Amino acid sequence: MRARASSPRAAMIPGFVFAAAMTCALSAPLAAQEENALGRDVYDRWCASCHGYEGLGDGYAATYMLPRPRDFTQALYQIRTTASGQLPTDDDIMRVINEGMPGTTMPGWEEELSLEERLALVDYLKSFSRFFAAGEAPAPLTFSSPTRATEEALADGREVYELIECNRCHGIDGRGDGTSSPTLVDDAGMPTYSADLTENWYFNGGGTVEDIYQRLRTGLDGTPMPSFTDLIDAGVITDEQLWNLAHYVRSFAPEDPPGITEVIRAGLVEDAPLPDGVDDPLWESAEAFYIPMGGQIIESPRWFVPQVAGLWVRALHDGGELAVHVSWSDHSESPDTAWAAFQAQVLSALGPAEGDMEPGPRPDGLYLQFPMEIPEGMDKPYFLMGDPLEPVYLWHWESTADGAQEADARGLGTMAPQGNASQSLVSEAAFSEGRWAVMFRRTLENEDPGDLQFRIGEPVPVGFAAWDGDNGESRSRGSISSWHYIFLQEPTPATVVVAPLIATLLTAGLGVLVVARAQRREREGAEGPDEGDA
Amino acid sequence: MNTKPWKHPLGQAAIVVVLAYVLFEWGIWLLPPLFGVASAPVPATVVLQYMGTVVVGVLIWVSDSEERWKQFKAPIHRVMVDPRQKVLRTALMVTIPLLVAFMTFDRVRPTVSAPAALRSVHPAPPGQIDFRGETMVLNGLENPLRHEGDLEEHYEEGKRIYVQNCMPCHGDALDGQGHFASAFNPAPLSFQDPGTIVQLTESFVFWRIAKGGPGLPREATPWDSAMPAWEDLLTAEEIWQVTIYLYEQTGWEPRTWEEEGAEGEEH
Numbered sequence: 191m192r193a194r195a196s197s198p199r200a201a202m203i204p205g206f207v208f209a210a211a212m213t214c215a216l217s218a219p220l221a222a223q224e225e226n227a228l229g230r231d232v233y234d235r236w237c238a239s240c241h242g243y244e245g246l247g248d249g250y251a252a253t254y255m256l257p258r259p260r261d262f263t264q265a266l267y268q269i270r271t272t273a274s275g276q277l278p279t280d281d282d283i284m285r286v287i288n289e290g291m292p293g294t295t296m297p298g299w300e301e302e303l304s305l306e307e308r309l310a311l312v313d314y315l316k317s318f319s320r321f322f323a324a325g326e327a328p329a330p331l332t333f334s335s336p337t338r339a340t341e342e343a344l345a346d347g348r349e350v351y352e353l354i355e356c357n358r359c360h361g362i363d364g365r366g367d368g369t370s371s372p373t374l375v376d377d378a379g380m381p382t383y384s385a386d387l388t389e390n391w392y393f394n395g396g397g398t399v400e401d402i403y404q405r406l407r408t409g410l411d412g413t414p415m416p417s418f419t420d421l422i423d424a425g426v427i428t429d430e431q432l433w434n435l436a437h438y439v440r441s442f443a444p445e446d447p448p449g450i451t452e453v454i455r456a457g458l459v460e461d462a463p464l465p466d467g468v469d470d471p472l473w474e475s476a477e478a479f480y481i482p483m484g485g486q487i488i489e490s491p492r493w494f495v496p497q498v499a500g501l502w503v504r505a506l507h508d509g510g511e512l513a514v515h516v517s518w519s520d521h522s523e524s525p526d527t528a529w530a531a532f533q534a535q536v537l538s539a540l541g542p543a544e545g546d547m548e549p550g551p552r553p554d555g556l557y558l559q560f561p562m563e564i565p566e567g568m569d570k571p572y573f574l575m576g577d578p579l580e581p582v583y584l585w586h587w588e589s590t591a592d593g594a595q596e597a598d599a600r601g602l603g604t605m606a607p608q609g610n611a612s613q614s615l616v617s618e619a620a621f622s623e624g625r626w627a628v629m630f631r632r633t634l635e636n637e638d639p640g641d642l643q644f645r646i647g648e649p650v651p652v653g654f655a656a657w658d659g660d661n662g663e664s665r666s667r668g669s670i671s672s673w674h675y676i677f678l679q680e681p682t683p684a685t686v687v688v689a690p691l692i693a694t695l696l697t698a699g700l701g702v703l704v705v706a707r708a709q710r711r712e713r714e715g716a717e718g719p720d721e722g723d724a
Numbered sequence: 725m726n727t728k729p730w731k732h733p734l735g736q737a738a739i740v741v742v743l744a745y746v747l748f749e750w751g752i753w754l755l756p757p758l759f760g761v762a763s764a765p766v767p768a769t770v771v772l773q774y775m776g777t778v779v780v781g782v783l784i785w786v787s788d789s790e791e792r793w794k795q796f797k798a799p800i801h802r803v804m805v806d807p808r809q810k811v812l813r814t815a816l817m818v819t820i821p822l823l824v825a826f827m828t829f830d831r832v833r834p835t836v837s838a839p840a841a842l843r844s845v846h847p848a849p850p851g852q853i854d855f856r857g858e859t860m861v862l863n864g865l866e867n868p869l870r871h872e873g874d875l876e877e878h879y880e881e882g883k884r885i886y887v888q889n890c891m892p893c894h895g896d897a898l899d900g901q902g903h904f905a906s907a908f909n910p911a912p913l914s915f916q917d918p919g920t921i922v923q924l925t926e927s928f929v930f931w932r933i934a935k936g937g938p939g940l941p942r943e944a945t946p947w948d949s950a951m952p953a954w955e956d957l958l959t960a961e962e963i964w965q966v967t968i969y970l971y972e973q974t975g976w977e978p979r980t981w982e983e984e985g986a987e988g989e990e991h
Contacts, residue, residue, distance in 0.1 A: 236896065239887040251887035295903050302897045450906060452838040484904030487892055488952040494892065568841050572938065573948050649839055672908045672950055677836045685832050693828040698821040705804045705813065712805040
């Protein structure tokens with residue numbers, strides 16, 4: 191599709207000797223590119239828009255992404271089976287093409303491209319760097335077999351986690367909030383977040399115990415994540431302990447990635463008071479729902495690199511009040527001065543900027559959005575904070591404000607708190623080990639005509655938005671969800687017990703009658719002539 | 725009862741009923757995709773209706789001849805009266821009521837679901853739209869860039885616009901699997917899908933891009949698509965360019981107004 195300029199590089203080197211030397215160094219990759227027409231076609235068609243036609247990681251979308259697309263000329267590959275500092279094997283490159291890099295903008299291409307195309311692509315990617323042409327094929331490390339995740343293994347893994355200072359970046363509870371976290375940059379000088387270990391479905395190299403062990407052995411080259419193979423070689427820890435660590439890291443995340451449900455069930459609490467804080471033990475028994483979030487890229491100024499990837503929502507009611515508990519991972523309690531430089535790096539890495547992108551202290555934030563009243567049909571206000579005709583009712587919380595407030599909005603950027611007399615929310619927020627937890631509580635019904643009146647047994651539309659201030663987020667730059675529903679559970683109706691009971695009695699009674707009748711006839715039949723009919 | 729089960733009327737009836745259930749529940753859903761034909765699970769109420777029909781049919785068949793009817797009920801009768809079958813009889817008389825209890829419970833227990841939302845996938849486009857203060861007549865409108873300038877340049881520019889604006893939701897592979905896609909319901913469209921842009925004229929695509937979710941007509945309920953109204957961010961030329969990219973990249977051909985007209989006359 192695109193006419194490629196022939197490379198002027200070799201011609202610009204003065205002197206015969208230099209020219210000859212450069213030809214040796216460059217000719218192998220260039221020749222390989224010329225021969226691999228299929229690889230080039232596939233690359234130019236599907237990959238170049240992010241990675242750039244010259245493989246420099248500078249495609250059209252590069253400045254809309256953090257982490258940036260890979261620069262193939264550097265031959266630095268994160269996900270390998272080879273030792274730290276080594277080139278990846280062909281299979282390693284193929285794996286990332288097939289499965290993508292979870293947690294980044296790189297998707298898997300296994301279904302989109304044929305095997306032939308993907309094989310040609312592997313060769314083409316390698317041709318961007320002369321390192322591949324120069325040496326022998328890299329040899330993968332030998333990995334031991336997985337150990338079992340026993341209690342002892344997890345306890346030891348926990349000790350190793352502290353011993354080799356994983357918590358320095360990943361934090362004590364694995365949420366990426368360690369003290370070194372705000373200083374992290376990758377080899378290209380771009381700000382890099384340490385992985386949130388509670389979301390293993392976003393691990394760049396996969397979230398299984400085997401994946402984690404392999405990343406611990408190989409490191410993620412080009413990022414601050416080191417390899418720990420040398421600690422085994424030096425006798426500081428054993429290979430088995432590295433497996434223990436892998437099991438411990440895996441244990442931060444749930445067994446399975448969360449499913450997405452449209453409806454948040456608010457359980458009915460009948461025999462205990464509703465929780466009055468974020469740490470109330472009653473929350474542990476409440477069902478948790480995962481709400482995936484995306485960047486606000488609907489209206490300008492937009493935000494392409496949100497940090498709040500998802501919210502965990504729990505809800506309970508007692509027939510009189512509704513309590514909602516929202517929690518999410520956050521690297522910091524914004525605004526945190528330790529993160530000021532990091533925030534400035536994030537903002538300067540993005541471009542072209544829309545609107546004011548000046549760094550500065552910004553709070554973390556969250557809102558829950560409801561319609562003004564429960565809709566009759568399918569009609570709901572516009573999901574992005576309503577519009578002038580159909581406003582929305584909000585529960586808005588900010589880390590720098592004293593308690594959550596009720597607010598109204600008639601479109602993005604028009605949020606206005608209700609008057610003091612109308613404020614009726616009870617709230618509590620707490621930040622601990624890289625996790626925000628915010629609780630809201632309100633009576634289901636009140637006298638305020640500007641508030642939504644909740645009703646039990648009817649789905650109420652609810653939407654969410656969240657901001658990470660130390661990531662540079664504020665106002666229209668944050669993450670949003672579309673409409674979900676919250677459903678206040680009704681008391682269990684008597685029919686749930688009575689109907690199955692009646693059905694059982696009827697069936698059993700009928701069965702007994704039929705069998706008894708058949709047996710009586712059988713006896714009578716044995717005495718008299720066999721009619722054989724029931 | 726030494727005859728083979730498939731030669732006995734009761735066995736035959738059971739086999740037919742089980743096979744029919746497997747076909748309705750899974751066959752209709754899973755078999756056609758093996759041959760490249762799209763399919764979907766059959767709703768439970770429809771399966772119930774079909775099974776009712778099958779059971780009635782089987783009963784008519786077994787009672788059709790006196791001999792077969794006798795054969796059919798002989799084993800049932802034996803289980804009910806034979807002293808040697810006491811264990812089986814007791815087991816059935818316990819398990820069948822329990823099964824009925826469970827099925828009843830499954831019916832009456834409270835379940836929670838979002839209100840059903842009817843959706844029109846391709847709402848009828850308006851005859852004309854207002855684009856940045858200018859009236860654009862959509863009826864019969866072709867993509868002007870197909871005959872203006874260099875198509876490859878338009879494609880390249882469309883690619884830039886796509887990855888900078890559309891890709892986070894609609895995906896690198898135009899399959900609707902962008903990294904923000906799971907946050908939005910209704911889910912972003914896949915342009916690879918044979919049910920989307922291949923059915924449409926380029927002017928329809930222009931209208932949907934320009935007006936987005938907020939510009940959906942009233943009948944295109946529910947009005948909660950996250951698709952932005954791109955007229956605020958892109959020029960008309962840029963929208964036509966990204967339209968060219970969508971078709972070139974997926975390999976689909978846009979529907980033309982001649983086809984549209986021919987189609988209209990047939991109806």
